[in-house]
Amino acid sequence: MKESRIRVLIVDNGELRTPLSELLRGQGMEVQEAEEAGAVLNLIRLQSFDVLLLDADLPNANGIEVLRRVRAMDGDL
Secondary structure: OOOOOOEEEEEOOOOOHHHHHHHHHHOOOEEEEEOOHHHHHHHHHHOOOOEEEEOOEEOOEEHHHHHHHHHHHOOOO
């Protein structure tokens, strides 16, 4: 039986996004990246993720409000 990979969405507009993505990919995880709130909401509409790593200080939105919207869309994430 093929084991599915953990799907992670990283939302950060800073310098941590790329090294964190590389680290997680190196651990065998499937990683998507986004820099702003609109992109994260679109990705969650189109795909399912196991883990969301969300910067609380996004340039165009409050990360806590984005988290509330994400939870409304996917309560398991």
